[in-house]
Amino acid sequence: MRWALGVGAAAITAIGLVMMFLLAQATNNRALYERNYALLFGINVVVAIFLLLVLVWVAFRLIQRLRLGKFGSRLLIKLAAIFALVGVVPGALIYVVSYNFMSRSIESWFDVKVEGALDAGLNLGRATLDSLTEDLSSKARAASAQLAEVPDTSAGLALERIRDQLGASDAVLWTGSGQLVASAGTSRFQLNPERPTPLQFRQARTERGVAHIEGLDEASPPGATPPVATVHALMIVQRPGFEFSTDARFLQVTRPIPPALVANALAVQEANREYQERALARGGLRRMYIGTLTLCLFLAVFGAVLLAVLFGNQLARPLLVLADGVRQVAGGDLRPTTVLQTRDELGGLTRSFAVMTQQLADARGVVEKTMGELEAARGNLQTILDNLTSGVIVLDAAGTVLQTNPGATRVLRAPLAAFEGQRLAAVPSLADFAQDVQQQFDDFQVEHLQHGLDHWQHAFELHPPGGGMQQDTINIVARGAELPGSARLLVFDDISEIVSAQRAQAWGEVARRLAHEIKNPLTPIQLSAERLQMKLKGKVEPPELAILNKSVKTIVDQVDAMKRLVNEFRDYARLPAAELKPVDLNAVVVDVLSLYETEAPTVTVHTELDPRCPAIRGDAQQLRQVIHNLLQNAQDATETAQGGKGSGEVIVRTRLDDTGKRVRLTLQDSGHGFAENILKRAFEPYVTTKAKGTGLGLAVVKKIADEHGARIELSNRIVEGAVVGAQVSLSFALAAEQPATPAIPDEHSPTTVA
Known part of the structure; x- marks a missing residue:
């Protein structure tokens, strides 16, 4: 049977290939096709009749098996019907489409438009040649x-x-x-x-x-x-x-x-000649095409139906064995099933299925063990992430937050856990940060392809909501890498303290060098001016002498001003380390304010000192310098805003916060406030809004606050949308852990100092 099937399939394939070749050559070599057409037609008719007889005999056998009720007969008939439909229906559809296409295509070859185009081409050529001749x-x-x-x-x-x-x-x-x-x-x-x-x-x-x-x-x-x-x-x-x-x-x-x-x-x-020749033979050409197509259809249909029955019989038995094994596995029974000892692929499939059931039984135990280990590893990983001081965020390619750890919330000061499943740009105050991170990952894709980099690293500067002050700026350094599945890993650390310390150290070095370079020539300048005045005294006329005295006085005054500036540079650069001891903040405030009692009352200083404030950890001398610098800035700002009319006031307030663990010192003025660009950089050295200021006052305050571990805040006072002044607040830690009475608003001991 196998030899018969092989020889029959080879014969049908050979006849089909020969007919396809002759059909392809029919257009250009019609004589070759016409010489062999009758012989091929007869061979195809004989093969078709033989296949039809075999098909009738096989159909009779199938019906007989079905009547006897043999197991698998219905499956065999169903498989045979499916294979037959797969071969017959597409073949018939292709035949119908090809028949209509071929009939119309041959007619379209000899369309009136084509003939007219060829005639027009001939006429055009003749006209061109006649034109050349004339x-x-x-x-x-x-x-x-x-x-x-x-x-x-x-x-x-x-x-x-x-x-x-x-x-x-x-x-x-x-x-x-x-x-x-x-x-x-x-x-x-x-x-x-x-x-x-x-x-x-x-x-x-x-x-x-x-x-x-x-x-x-x-x-x-x-x-x-x-x-x-x-x-x-x-x-x-x-x-x-x-x-x-x-x-x-x-x-x-x-x-x-x-x-x-x-x-x-x-x-x-030449094209016109060939067109005329083929136009005369188009009827025979159409018959040859359609005849060949019809014979190919008969061979394909009969062969498909016969092969469907034979292959269906070969498939039925192994499929029945597999069906019984599938029912067994579906019921949870993973014992090996029956196998067929045939050498074909379907027999091997039954053997493979039996091996698969055994492997499934072994794999079930391994999976159960692995799942337990995976859950334990996942718990360990989550514990590590939760206890990392660094922030960790996992994003997808679109910037959606997939996973975060508590360190990310602490560093970015934003509730990231509540935004998992949303875009990072949707987190309040992190839109710019999300855009910058996305840009870094986009650039990293290009660098990764070009240079093979496995990560990127970049520093960012963030401004939390409600901030705007330089001291509220978060400086972070982030590192990004690609994860499997198009995920992206972002790890970052808060380096604000490091940046602040580096900036203060750098400004201190600048101040030290400026003080050294400027102070040396000041004394010779002053002495030379005074010596010039002494030498020329009595030797020039009174008008010129007056000009000389005025010029020398100007030089001496400006040299004194430069010396004071140099001393401030020196003090900033050589600020000693704070000696932290228990200090009564209210007493320090009263001590400093006593220095202002004898001054002209151009600006009123109003105090609101909380008597419940405990002692704080601080250096009394440096705290006096802080209060003095802040009070002097507040008076200058208020006086400038009021135009010297003396109607403004400065408020100095101390208060124990609601937690009872820190004491807050606040100074408020009635000035114009700070511009946004100054507000962000107010604590940097040499940043000032005064015409004669050096810009070191707030820088010294910030440096002392850092020595005391105090939190400092600077903001504008806004009332009904208008800026009515500025406010500086410092929060100090208590000298020792001790119970404290919660702060009660509006309870203070107000005093007024002119």
């Missing part, structure tokens, strides 16, 4: 007039000139009897040039000229170089006067036709 005729006729009075001895030079004027390849002057007078061009090198026929001489004498085309009647094989075609014009040369006894002369001009024009003209002519 052009050469008219130019040759005009050129012949130039030879009327030229004697035969000097005709060669005139012919050269005419050939150049007409762009011709050859120009020859003949007598009426066909004798060569002179020539120019290629004919000059020929011993016996081709002369016009007597008929052409007579036509030229009768019609005063004649022109024709040569070379287009020679057909060249496909792909060969087209022949050389030329236009010949023969014009009579008129004699001046009435010299009837003189023999007439004729001018022959030859001009080559462009090769592209010749090739196109021959191609259109």
Whole structure:
């Protein structure tokens, strides 16, 4: 049976391939197809009848098995029907579509439009060639007039000139009897040039000229170089006067036709000839195509149905075994199932299924053990993430937050856990940070492809909501990398304290160098000015002496101002380390305010000191400097805003916070507040809004606050949308852990100092 199936399938395949080859060659080699068509048709009919008989016999056997009730008969019939439908339905559909397409396509080959296009092409070629002929005729006729009075001895030079004027390849002057007078061009090198026929001489004498085309009647094989075609014009040369006894002369001009024009003209002519030949044979061509298509359909349908039955029988038994095994596995029984000892793939499939059930049983135990280990590892990983001081965020390619740890919430000061499943840009105050991170990952993709980098690292500066002050800026350094599955890992640390310390150290070094470089020349300048005043005193007139004294006083005053500035630089650079001891903050405030009691009351200082404030950890001397700097800044700002009218006030307030663990010192002024750009950098050295300020006051305050571990805040006071002043707050830790009474608002001991 296997040999019979193999030989039958090979025969059908060979016949089909031969018919496909002949069908492909039918258009260009119709004679070959017609010679073998009858033989192929007879062979196909015999094979089709044989397949039909076999198909009837197999169908009878299937019906007989079904009536006997043999197990698997229905499955076998179903498989055979499925395979038959798979082969027959697409084949029939393709046949119908191909039949209509072929019938209409053959007719479309010989459409009126195609024939009209070919005729139009022929007419266009003829018109173009006629135009070339007429052009050469008219130019040759005009050129012949130039030879009327030229004697035969000097005709060669005139012919050269005419050939150049007409762009011709050859120009020859003949007598009426066909004798060569002179020539120019290629004919000059020929011993016996081709002369016009007597008929052409007579036509030229009768019609005063004649022109024709040569070379287009020679057909060249496909792909060969087209022949050389030329236009010949023969014009009579008129004699001046009435010299009837003189023999007439004729001018022959030859001009080559462009090769592209010749090739196109021959191609259109050849296409028109082939079109006319195939138009006459289109009926037979259609019959051959449709006949071949029909025979192929019969072979394909009968072969498909027969193979469907045979393959269905081979598939039925192993599939039944597999079906029983699947029911067994579905019920949870993973014992090995029955196997077939055949050598084909389906027998191997039953054996593989039995091995698979055994492997499933083994894998079930391994999976249960692995799941327990995986849960333990996941718990350990989550514990590590929760206890990391660094922030960790896992994002997808679109910037959506997949996972975070508490360190990320602590560093970024944003509730990231509540935004898992949302875009990082949706987190309040992190839109810019999310955009920068996305840009870093996009740039990393390019760098990874070009240089093979496995991560990126970048520093960011964030501003929490409600902040805006330089001291609330969060400086972080982030590191990003790609995770499997297009996920992205972002790890970052808060380096604000490091940045602040580096900035303070840098400014301190700048201040030290400035103090050193500026202070040295100040004393010689002052002494030189005073010495100049002393030497010139009594030696100049009173007007010049007054100018001299005024100039010297200006130099001395400015040198003193420079010395004070240098001293402030020195103090900032050499600020000693704080000696933290228990200090009564209220007493320090009262002690500092006593220095302002004797000053003119241009600005009123109002105090609100909380008597419940316990002692704090601090350096009393440095705290006095802090209060003095802040109070002086507040008075200057208030005085500037009020224009010296003395209607503003400064409020100094101490208060124990609600937790009872920190004491807050607050100073409020009634000035113009700070601009946004100054507010963010107010604690940097040499940043000031005063015309004569050095910008070191708040920098010293920030440095002392850092030494005390105090939190400092700077903001504008806004009432009903308008800025009414500025406020500086410092929060100090208590000297020792001790119970404290919660702060009660509005309970304080107000005093007023002018």
